[in-house]
Amino acid sequence: xxxxxxxxxxxxxxxxxxxxxxxxxxxxxxxxxxxxxxxxxxxxxxxxxxxxxxxxxxxxxxxxxxxxxxxxxxxxxxxxxxxxxxxxxxxxx
Numbered sequence: 001x002x003x004x005x006x007x008x009x010x011x012x013x014x015x016x017x018x019x020x021x022x023x024x025x026x027x028x029x030x031x032x033x034x035x036x037x038x039x040x041x042x043x044x045x046x047x048x049x050x051x052x053x054x055x056x057x058x059x060x061x062x063x064x065x066x067x068x069x070x071x072x073x074x075x076x077x078x079x080x081x082x083x084x085x086x087x088x089x090x091x092x093x
């Protein structure tokens with residue numbers, strides 16, 4: 001994810017899990033858009049905390065697939081920094 005929470009890279013397992021056809025369908029979408037609306041604010045706060053503290057974090061959220069089905073997901077995020085320890089992106093599993 002970039003520092004705004006937009007997807008910049010996704011593997012085939014992520015595409016399949018969210019029931020999309022290609023990685024291009026997901027690139028550029030904000031990760032919060034896959035979380036049920038009443039949990040999006042909490043997800044955004046968790047994301048912001050990872051960036052501000054430059055550490056990893058995790059959270060459990062209800063996720064919406066392309067076909068509308070829901071599933072419980074645990075996200076684990078880690079900050080990716082450059083040689084100067086400046087935040088560059090976030091790896092989310």
